[in-house]
Amino acid sequence: MSDPPALALANVSKSFGAVRALREVSLELFAGQTHALAGENGAGKSTLVKTLAGVHRPDSGQVLRGGEPVTFASPADAQRAGVAVIYQEPTLFPDLSVAENIFMGRQPRATLGRIDRGAMRARAGELFARLGVTLDPEQPARGLSIADQQLVEIAKAISRDARVLVMDEPTAALSGNEVARLFSVVEALREDGCAILFISHRLDEIFALCRRVTTLRDGALVATEPVSGLTHDDLIRRMVGRDLGALYPKQDTRPGEVALRVDRLTREGVFTDVSFQVRRGEIVALAGLVGAGRSEVARAVFGIDRWDAGTVTVAGRPLPAGSPTAAMGAGLALVPEDRRQQGLVMELSIERNIGLTGLRSLRRGLTVSRAAERDRARDWALRLRLKYGRLADGVGVLSGGNQQKVVLAKWLATGPSVLIVDEPTRGIDVGTKAEVHRLLSELAGQGIAVLMISSDLPEVLGMADRVLVMHEGRLTAEIPRAEATEESVMAAATGTGRAA
Amino acid sequence: MGRVLRWDVLVGALLVAVFAGGSLATPGFATVSNLSFALGDLGEIALIALAMTLLVVAAEVDLSVASVLGLSSALVGALWDAGLAIETIVPLVVLVGAACGLVNGLLVTRLGLPSLAVTIGTLALYRGLAYVVLGDKAVAQFPPQYTALAVDDVPGTFVPYPVALFVLLAVITGVALHATGFGRSLYAIGAQEQAAFFAGIRVKRIKLLLFVLSGTVAAFAGVVFTLRYGSARADNGLGIELAVIAAVLLGGVDFDGGKGTLGGVIAGVLLIGLLRNLLMLNDVSTEIQSVVTGLLLIVSVLTPRLLALVRSRRPVLKGSS
Numbered sequence: 001m002s003d004p005p006a007l008a009l010a011n012v013s014k015s016f017g018a019v020r021a022l023r024e025v026s027l028e029l030f031a032g033q034t035h036a037l038a039g040e041n042g043a044g045k046s047t048l049v050k051t052l053a054g055v056h057r058p059d060s061g062q063v064l065r066g067g068e069p070v071t072f073a074s075p076a077d078a079q080r081a082g083v084a085v086i087y088q089e090p091t092l093f094p095d096l097s098v099a100e101n102i103f104m105g106r107q108p109r110a111t112l113g114r115i116d117r118g119a120m121r122a123r124a125g126e127l128f129a130r131l132g133v134t135l136d137p138e139q140p141a142r143g144l145s146i147a148d149q150q151l152v153e154i155a156k157a158i159s160r161d162a163r164v165l166v167m168d169e170p171t172a173a174l175s176g177n178e179v180a181r182l183f184s185v186v187e188a189l190r191e192d193g194c195a196i197l198f199i200s201h202r203l204d205e206i207f208a209l210c211r212r213v214t215t216l217r218d219g220a221l222v223a224t225e226p227v228s229g230l231t232h233d234d235l236i237r238r239m240v241g242r243d244l245g246a247l248y249p250k251q252d253t254r255p256g257e258v259a260l261r262v263d264r265l266t267r268e269g270v271f272t273d274v275s276f277q278v279r280r281g282e283i284v285a286l287a288g289l290v291g292a293g294r295s296e297v298a299r300a301v302f303g304i305d306r307w308d309a310g311t312v313t314v315a316g317r318p319l320p321a322g323s324p325t326a327a328m329g330a331g332l333a334l335v336p337e338d339r340r341q342q343g344l345v346m347e348l349s350i351e352r353n354i355g356l357t358g359l360r361s362l363r364r365g366l367t368v369s370r371a372a373e374r375d376r377a378r379d380w381a382l383r384l385r386l387k388y389g390r391l392a393d394g395v396g397v398l399s400g401g402n403q404q405k406v407v408l409a410k411w412l413a414t415g416p417s418v419l420i421v422d423e424p425t426r427g428i429d430v431g432t433k434a435e436v437h438r439l440l441s442e443l444a445g446q447g448i449a450v451l452m453i454s455s456d457l458p459e460v461l462g463m464a465d466r467v468l469v470m471h472e473g474r475l476t477a478e479i480p481r482a483e484a485t486e487e488s489v490m491a492a493a494t495g496t497g498r499a500a
Numbered sequence: 501m502g503r504v505l506r507w508d509v510l511v512g513a514l515l516v517a518v519f520a521g522g523s524l525a526t527p528g529f530a531t532v533s534n535l536s537f538a539l540g541d542l543g544e545i546a547l548i549a550l551a552m553t554l555l556v557v558a559a560e561v562d563l564s565v566a567s568v569l570g571l572s573s574a575l576v577g578a579l580w581d582a583g584l585a586i587e588t589i590v591p592l593v594v595l596v597g598a599a600c601g602l603v604n605g606l607l608v609t610r611l612g613l614p615s616l617a618v619t620i621g622t623l624a625l626y627r628g629l630a631y632v633v634l635g636d637k638a639v640a641q642f643p644p645q646y647t648a649l650a651v652d653d654v655p656g657t658f659v660p661y662p663v664a665l666f667v668l669l670a671v672i673t674g675v676a677l678h679a680t681g682f683g684r685s686l687y688a689i690g691a692q693e694q695a696a697f698f699a700g701i702r703v704k705r706i707k708l709l710l711f712v713l714s715g716t717v718a719a720f721a722g723v724v725f726t727l728r729y730g731s732a733r734a735d736n737g738l739g740i741e742l743a744v745i746a747a748v749l750l751g752g753v754d755f756d757g758g759k760g761t762l763g764g765v766i767a768g769v770l771l772i773g774l775l776r777n778l779l780m781l782n783d784v785s786t787e788i789q790s791v792v793t794g795l796l797l798i799v800s801v802l803t804p805r806l807l808a809l810v811r812s813r814r815p816v817l818k819g820s821s
């Protein structure tokens with residue numbers, strides 16, 4: 001390769017207090033190539049991305065653009081140099097339209113400096129046509145699915161003529177079709193000569209999309225190599241530093257009595273006539289496309305939203321509608337899908353977040369025992385192999401996957417009898433994923449009823465005793481473990497299969 | 501890092517500086533009798549600030565407190581005129597305060613209206629009611645054994661009764677905010693209400709309780725105010741909600757909720773009290789006093805943001821050196 005890399009890092013180190021997030025890492029991105037970055041939660045991937053984006057300045061080492069050392073003092077500098085970044089958490093302004101978001105700060109002008117809305121709309125339309133997607137430029141960003149938000153970010157990137165596109169876990173929240181659409185867009189950009197850096201915890205995607213892969217472990221570079229010569233296990237070994245047990249360690253259990261019974265549950269316009277039960281010791285998966293109403297059913301069962309008709313019974317006792325407190329009292333726990341808004345209080349520390357679901361049990365006399373709060377947090381941090389500095393640190397400085405572990409810890413610590421998990425392994429690395437699966441399996445073994453919502457089909461097939469499939473707000477199929485295949489689940493999820 | 505840069509510590513230091521400066525520059529300031537008076541003069545603001553702290557930590561606010569104080573004062577006057585005993589009047593009036601708080605709370609939690617808007621409305625409403633109750637007349641001639649309670653010191657100390665009451669309530673509030681599950685819930689609600697709700701915290705019920713508490717305390721402060729001046733008037737305590745909020749924000753409680761300590765608020769209250777006392781001793785007009793309160797409010801909102809900016813710059817500076 002004679003051309004200098006489009007963008008490169010040379011021996012870059014970056015620390016946050018005592019945490020060494022990057023240690024002498026080098027990385028080269030070439031035009032027309034897709035490069036993968038792999039590593040466990042907290043390995044330093046997002047920190048590397050933020051260094052490329054001008055969010056962080058390296059403590060030592062250099063950023064090189066076309067072979068020349070550059071200093072990005074701010075994200076605006078990096079953008080001007082043609083580096084576009086799609087962050088792990090979407091950064092659109094919810095109240096602005098799609099077009100306004102794309103042209104934020106660079107709106108086309110008409111006379112007297114007024115913003116030329118017509119031109120803006122037309123150019124946004126052109127961008128979407130080029131990407132081959134149908135999105136309404138006038139629509140507000142609020143209410144867009146995560147997949148569509150990412151497409152808007154990509155449109156923003158190409159509108160700036162980005163030559164380097166960095167994507168930090170873009171597929172974590174996407175379903176199968178959406179991933180496929182994203183990949184075709186990325187492929188087209190690569191053929192146009194973009195250099196692309198792609199991060200994902202789904203190894204299949206790395207193998208499908210990327211030419212080379214760089215692996216980080218604890219902030220240090222393990223290897224940069226072509227993907228072609230690697231197996232899944234090779235890559236996992238580089239990331240984790242050891243061999244991994246089974247990814248889906250499902251134990252056989254004999255289901256006990258019914259723990260959760262949902263009967264003809266309806267929420268007008270959201271889901272209709274949903275009935276199912278989960279027995280003690282069972283893991284039941286709720287599969288379906290994004291938007292099929294799975295999370296909404298979970299939210300209603302847990303009392304976040306009210307339902308209009310139907311009943312929810314836990315261990316034989318009916319639950320009142322609309323009270324999470326009552327649901328928790330009955331032994332329910334919900335690990336919600338949106339960890340930043342629903343799962344965590346970002347300003348509070350790790351231990352406070354884990355303690356939040358146990359304020360009553362942590363009470364000694366009138367006050368909350370700090371020692372008990374800390375013990376609870378330490379215990380679960382250990383069991384979930386949480387990577388953190390101190391338990392008193394804000395949960396916001398943890399890496400994405402480690403934040404997800406805190407949400408899990410917070411709910412497992414309540415000792416639930418019915419555990420509902422909504423996308424429990426979203427953004428979690430393979431090692432921890434296996435760990436979470438082992439944990440779910442173990443919990444089921446102890447007689448807990450588990451209801452798992454997941455868009456990760458292998459996870460559904462690997463972990464569930466039964467698969468319930470939802471399509472457009474209705475339960476369309478119930479498939480026992482023995483008959484569950486990718487085809488049977490997808491057929492029911494897209495509404496092309498047999499009726500239940 | 502940055503323990504020295506902590507806001508409540510800064511306010512504490514400022515408090516010491518104002519005290520030292522005042523003692524040197526203003527004769528008669530650092531005397532026991534003046535300080536005891538200054539503390540007593542602060543009583544109502546301090547009491548209301550306790551409840552306000554809880555509200556602001558939970559990202560709500562009650563601007564109607566001074567009007568509830570005025571309504572309470574007017575009611576004390578009217579009921580006394582009607583021949584009721586103080587022992588009957590006080591519980592009645594406090595109950596009315598609780599009802600005022602309940603109205604605020606219901607409007608906020610049931611209808612989902614922003615508390616800023618709701619309590620600006622009831623600020624006007626409750627003050628209006630105060631005039632309906634008492635008109636512009638003043639009722640005085642309360643028996644001295646009652647007015648004495650509002651100004652006299654606890655026997656054997658230099659601490660006026662209202663201040664003693666404040667200390668007691670401050671300890672209770674401090675423990676509730678910083679050491680109980682209730683306090684943990686308030687911070688969670690203020691910082692990320694949705695996550696608090698998902699964690700099974702009864703967000704609406706807690707907010708309702710806070711508004712009722714705020715109304716109750718404000719009404720009780722109205723009783724103290726009336727007895728202390730020996731005069732019940734509908735315009736009593738006009739505008740002190742600003743001093744209360746200035747004290748709370750100055751104490752380092754974030755107006756967006758989720759942050760702040762009661763210790764900081766107490767320092768903020770004392771700072772405002774000392775400044776008001778100093779200005780009074782130096783014969784500064786009430787208009788200028790109000791200018792000072794306004795400036796303090798702005799400074800207390802602005803400075804933490806500037807500090808945060810300085811802090812976030814630091815690692816960058818360090819990295820480039």
Ligand SMILES: Nc1ncnc2c1ncn2[C@@H]1O[C@H](COP(=O)(O)OP(=O)(O)OP(=O)(O)O)[C@@H](O)[C@H]1O
Nearest residue numbers: 016021041042043044045046047397398399400401
């Ligand atoms: N602003 C910060 N302050 C303190 N520590 C930080 C900060 N940003 C990152 N860290 C720490 O640096 C380490 C690397 O985090 P990073 O977000 O880069 O991980 P990651 O590889 O992207 O993980 P994930 O797969 O979970 O997203 C973590 O231990 C994290 O807690």
Ligand SMILES: [Mg+2]
Nearest residue numbers: 045046088400
């Ligand atoms: Mg990351």
